Amino acid sequence: MRDFLPLGEWAEKIVNFIVKNDHGVLAGLGDVVGQMTELTEGFLHLIPDWLLASVFVALGFWRIGWKFAVVAAGALLVIIGTGFWQATMATLALIISSTLISLLVGIPLGIAAALNRRVNYLLRPVLDFMQTMPAFVYLIPAAMLFGLGRVPAVLATVIFAMPPVVRLTALGIRQVNKEQVEAGITFGCTPLQVLLKIQIPGALPSIMAGVNQTIMMALSMVIIASMVGGGGLGNNVLASIQRLDIGLGFESGLAVVLLAIILDRLTESFGVPKEERIARRKNQGQGA
Amino acid sequence: MEARKTMQEKIVVKDLYKIFGPKPDVAMQMLRSGKDKDDIVRQTGMVVGVQNASFHINAGEIFVIMGLSGSGKSTLIRLLNRLIEPSSGQVLVDGQDVASMDPKQLIELRRRDMAMVFQSFALLPHLTVLANAAFGLEVSGVPRKEREARAMKVLEQVGLAAFANRYPRELSGGMQQRAGLARALVVNPSLMLMDEAFSALDPLKRTEMQGLLLDLQRDHKRTIIFVSHDLDEACRIGDRIAIMEGGRIVQIGTPDDIIRNPVDDYVRAFFNGVDVNKYLSAKDVADVDAVPVFFAQSDFRDGFHAVIERLRAARRNYGFVLDSDRKLVGTVSIDSMIRSLESGSRELSYALLGDLPPVNGDLNLSDLICRIVKMPYPLPVVEPQGHYIGAVTQTILLKKMAKEELTHA
Numbered sequence: 001m002r003d004f005l006p007l008g009e010w011a012e013k014i015v016n017f018i019v020k021n022d023h024g025v026l027a028g029l030g031d032v033v034g035q036m037t038e039l040t041e042g043f044l045h046l047i048p049d050w051l052l053a054s055v056f057v058a059l060g061f062w063r064i065g066w067k068f069a070v071v072a073a074g075a076l077l078v079i080i081g082t083g084f085w086q087a088t089m090a091t092l093a094l095i096i097s098s099t100l101i102s103l104l105v106g107i108p109l110g111i112a113a114a115l116n117r118r119v120n121y122l123l124r125p126v127l128d129f130m131q132t133m134p135a136f137v138y139l140i141p142a143a144m145l146f147g148l149g150r151v152p153a154v155l156a157t158v159i160f161a162m163p164p165v166v167r168l169t170a171l172g173i174r175q176v177n178k179e180q181v182e183a184g185i186t187f188g189c190t191p192l193q194v195l196l197k198i199q200i201p202g203a204l205p206s207i208m209a210g211v212n213q214t215i216m217m218a219l220s221m222v223i224i225a226s227m228v229g230g231g232g233l234g235n236n237v238l239a240s241i242q243r244l245d246i247g248l249g250f251e252s253g254l255a256v257v258l259l260a261i262i263l264d265r266l267t268e269s270f271g272v273p274k275e276e277r278i279a280r281r282k283n284q285g286q287g288a
Numbered sequence: 289m290e291a292r293k294t295m296q297e298k299i300v301v302k303d304l305y306k307i308f309g310p311k312p313d314v315a316m317q318m319l320r321s322g323k324d325k326d327d328i329v330r331q332t333g334m335v336v337g338v339q340n341a342s343f344h345i346n347a348g349e350i351f352v353i354m355g356l357s358g359s360g361k362s363t364l365i366r367l368l369n370r371l372i373e374p375s376s377g378q379v380l381v382d383g384q385d386v387a388s389m390d391p392k393q394l395i396e397l398r399r400r401d402m403a404m405v406f407q408s409f410a411l412l413p414h415l416t417v418l419a420n421a422a423f424g425l426e427v428s429g430v431p432r433k434e435r436e437a438r439a440m441k442v443l444e445q446v447g448l449a450a451f452a453n454r455y456p457r458e459l460s461g462g463m464q465q466r467a468g469l470a471r472a473l474v475v476n477p478s479l480m481l482m483d484e485a486f487s488a489l490d491p492l493k494r495t496e497m498q499g500l501l502l503d504l505q506r507d508h509k510r511t512i513i514f515v516s517h518d519l520d521e522a523c524r525i526g527d528r529i530a531i532m533e534g535g536r537i538v539q540i541g542t543p544d545d546i547i548r549n550p551v552d553d554y555v556r557a558f559f560n561g562v563d564v565n566k567y568l569s570a571k572d573v574a575d576v577d578a579v580p581v582f583f584a585q586s587d588f589r590d591g592f593h594a595v596i597e598r599l600r601a602a603r604r605n606y607g608f609v610l611d612s613d614r615k616l617v618g619t620v621s622i623d624s625m626i627r628s629l630e631s632g633s634r635e636l637s638y639a640l641l642g643d644l645p646p647v648n649g650d651l652n653l654s655d656l657i658c659r660i661v662k663m664p665y666p667l668p669v670v671e672p673q674g675h676y677i678g679a680v681t682q683t684i685l686l687k688k689m690a691k692e693e694l695t696h697a
Contacts, residue, residue, distance in 0.1 A: 179410035182371050187424040187475065188399030197427070201414045 015141045022145075030151040033097065037150045041093035049085045053077075056262060063269035075258035084233065084255040091232030091259065094150065094222040095215060098157035102214050106162040107207065110169025111195070114203075120170065127163040135160050135224050143228045153230025157221040164213035172206025173199045208271025215267050219260050233259075298347040298479065298511040299368065304377035304387075305341075306363055306535075309334025312375040325534055337363040339535045341377070347478075348509035350501075352522040354558070355532035361515045364532065365481050368513065369402050370394060381479065399428040403472035407484035409464040411456040417467045418443065418452040424475035435474075442470045446500065462493035466500070473504070482514045486521065494518075498525050519558055523547075531555050570656050571649030573688040574669035574678030580607045581676065584617050588636050592625040608668050608676065609636065615674040619644050619665065646670045649677050653689075660685060 018026070044052065053076040061069035079088050113120040138159050142152035176199050184198040200207070226234025233252050240249030307315040307328075315334045318327065325336045338360045345351045355361045366372040368379055370386055379386040381397070389397065403424065411420045418439055419426070425435035443449045446466040456464055465485065472480055486494045502525060505512065516522050522529050523543040530540045531554075539551040550556040580602055582588065582595055588609075599607055599622050609617040618640035628638040646668045647656060660667060666681040 177408065177410060179406040179408045180412060182366075183404065183406060183410040183412075183423075183471075184427075185371060186369060186398060186402065186404040186481075187427050187471075188395045189427050190395060193427055197423075198412060201412065204414075 011141075015144055019144060026145050030146045033101070033154050034149070034151045036100075037093055037097040037154055040096050041090055044089040044093055045086070049080050052089075053080065056266075059266055060262070064265060068265060072262050075262060079255050079258055082251045082255065084236070084252060087231075087233045087236055087252070088255050088259055089232075091219075091222055091234065091256075094154060094157065094225070094230055094232055095218045095263070098154045098161060098218045098222065099211075099215050101154070101158045102162040102218065103165055103211060105158070106165040106210075106214065107169050109162075110166040110207075110210070111173060111200075113166065113170040114173035114199075115195075123166065127166055130159055131163045135221055136227070139225065139228045148229040150230055152228045153222060153225035156225055156228070157218050160221040161214045161217035164217060165207070165210035168210030168213065169203065169207050172203030172210075175206065176202035205271050208267070212264065212267040212271060215263055216260065219256070219263065223256060296347040297344045298382065299345040299513075300378075300380040301341055301343050301345075301368075302378040302380070303340060303342055304364075304367060304379060305339055305375045306337035306360075306367055306372060307334055307375045308337055316376060336535050337372075338367060341537050343530060343537060343540055345511060345513060346527075347511050349527040350505065350512045350514055350525050352514045352516055352526035352529045353532060354516055354519065354522050354529055356517060359532040360535040361517075361532050362483055363535075365483050365513055365515050369398060369404065369481060371404075399424070399475070401477050402479045402481065403475050403477040404481040404483065405465070405468050405472050405485040407487050409456070409461075409468045409488070411464055411467055411471070413456055416453050416455055417448060417459070417470075420456065420467055421448075421452075421470040421474050423471055428475075439470070439474050442474045443467075445473070445504070446470045460493075461489050462497065465489060465497060469497075469500070469504075478510055480510050480512045482512060484515055484517070487516065487518065494521065501525060531558065568653045568688075569649060570647045570651040570653070570669045570680060571671075571677050573653070573656070573680055573685055574649070575680070575684045576678040578681060578684055579666045579668075579679040580604055582607050582609050582620070584609050584611050584636060591634050592629055592639060595620070596622055596625055606666055608679065609640065610676050614676050616646050616668050616670050616676050619668065621665075641665070644668075646674075647680065648672060653685075656680065657685065 053073070056076060057069050057073045060072040079085055109119075109123065113123045135156075138156040139152065142156040146152040146155060180198055180202060181194060184194040189197065222230055222232065223234040223237055226232065226238045233256050236248060236252035237256070239245065240247075240252060305312075305316060305319070309315060309332065311332070311334070315328050315332060315336065318331070319336065319339060323331075325339070328334055328336055341364060353361045353364055363372055367374050368381075368386070370379075370389075374387045377387065381401075384393075384397070386394070386397065411417075412423065415423070418436060421443055422430075422435040422439035425438060426432075430438075440449065440452060443452055446469055448463060448466050448470060451459060451463065451467075456467065459467065465488075468485070486497045489497060498521060501512075514522075514525060526543055528540060528542055529546055530537050531546065532538065533554050539546055539555050541549075546555065550558075580599065582598075587595055595607065599605065605623070606619055606621050608619055611617055617636075620636075620639050621641060624641055625639045628635070631638070633639075644665060644667070647659065647670070649669050649671050651659075660680060660682055663682075666679040666684075668679055669677045671677060
């Protein structure tokens with residue numbers, strides 16, 4: 001029996017149509033994204049592993065405390081010691097560029113959704129779609145539109161990782177105390193001043209939680225994106241699956257986990273208000 | 289208040305309506321054809337927030353808007369600075385209609401001449417107390433140095449100078465609201481809107497803040513519109529009170545007016561459980577006829593005998609002595625006069641009962657009660673300058689209080 005609703009065929013036709021008629025727009029976009037990722041990766045590779053690792057440890061000490069600094073130092077030593085530093089930095093470069101693009105697009109979208117009901121209604125199903133569609137599926141059109149390599153990996157990651165920051169930005173702005181917004185208006189703020197001086201600062205913890213979630217989603221997606229040639233740790237994971245190499249699988253998988261822990265804790269600490277951070281630090285001091 | 293015709297009208301509100309819902313015109317039509325608020329909610333789902341509000345607010349007065357929650361008082365105050373868009377009607381501030389201003393004019397007016405204090409304080413948590421206080425100036429582009437200097441001055445006024453560099457969350461509720469008040473005062477507005485500004489504070493702090501507000505008002509008269517559900521607060525700070533019910537203003541008047549002549553049961557119900565005694569003072573209970581009065585120069589010219597005779601005839605034991613200006617000289621009793629006659633003195637001063645200081649007419653009733661329970665004699669009530677008003681006795685006081693209870697029950 002033939003399907004009476006050939007949605008798949010249509011999707012294919014649309015992608016093909018875009019490929020044939022994009023007049024270099026996609027190529028241009030791809031170039032920008034590719035350059036950005038390459039530069040980031042180049043920069044990360046430029047710095048000696050011990051120096052960059054020390055920077056992470058120092059950040060961990062500054063933002064969270066010495067206990068976490070010790071954990072981070074251990075984790076980074078494991079990554080360097082197992083020989084996955086280069087791959088980890090390649091993965092980090094992918095995460096950085098896809099997260100940057102996600103935030104650049106996602107935060108303004110979240111703000112628009114919070115301020116405009118119609119945008120919100122339009123955006124919600126799109127976000128649901130982006131988040132629930134199996135991640136692998138994005139790789140097909142991404143590869144068709146941008147070829148193989150870092151660019152489709154980054155862009156597929158952007159699509160998968162953007163929804164949390166959009167949602168949490170919108171939520172944060174909507175949850176800003178109503179009287180604080182009224183206070184802004186009362187003292188003569190223009191709508192832009194209300195946004196910049198009251199709503200965004202008020203929503204910052206929520207926005208930072210969104211950034212954190214987006215980074216974590218990006219991390220899981222860039223591993224999958226190795227299937228279209230994203231490179232980095234994903235390549236090792238993929239190779240270990242293809243060769244059923246338990247050792248390689250464990251080591252590369254562990255590197256992913258350790259990177260995840262460091263990124264998660266560090267970015268989370270930027271969403272916590274200063275006083276609370278200090279209080280936590282004190283508690284930690286007492287515990288020790 | 290009303291009597292002084294020279295008073296300037298700062299705000300004039302004319303036929304102001306607010307309907308919450310998609311089609312305010314439909315609801316307005318229904319209101320005009322005599323449907324009430326409940327009909328409109330039932331038939332259209334639209335809520336009438338404020339209906340047919342018309343009143344004026346004088347320059348320099350504290351105008352309190354009172355009502356239960358849901359009576360529309362918070363909506364009304366927000367219509368005055370257009371935090372909420374009016375559905376129809378006019379809000380004239382210094383003769384300019386706020387309801388028809390374009391956004392630019394409105395922002396200009398808010399920056400220049402209006403400020404608001406909120407129930408939840410609504411300080412910005414990411415700014416220091418100083419930066420919060422300077423917020424109104426920051427918004428209108430005043431350079432940092434100048435605005436911080438001005439904010440600091442006001443923080444000193446409200447007693448927060450030492451906390452200028454703290455964050456709001458480090459402050460107690462009362463201190464946060466001082467900061468909220470400072471933020472409003474820094475822009476030096478002629479008009480301040482205060483929405484339940486002290487309702488979130490504990491009673492002690494609330495009284496303290498009311499005192500602060502009155503002090504500030506004494507130094508610099510501003511027009512203050514104060515929303516409250518607390519009658520004690522309204523009576524303490526309000527020059528006039530507007531009472532709202534179901535989006536309508538049911539009565540406007542001075543606290544005394546409203547307590548004495550509540551316009552309907554709703555207003556009367558407000559005072560149920562309220563200690564009416566607080567709002568009555570000695571001069572309200574003083575009775576002119578209760579105690580005979582004698583004039584020092586004329587009545588005592590022939591000694592005590594004539595006065596004693598007249599007291600006996602009136603079946604009274606006590607009499608008050610006044611001078612020719614009707615100022616109180618003192619109290620005499622039949623006994624005190626007989627005693628001084630027996631000791632051979634004809635001087636009035638010997639017959640005056642000592643230890644009987646007169647009651648100031650403004651003394652509130654609860655304090656008056658304290659004095660009168662210990663006192664078997666009638667007490668004279670005088671004006672601040674000493675002019676005689678009347679007498680209070682335990683009986684007079686009880687009768688008067690019983691009567692008040694009846695009118696407000």
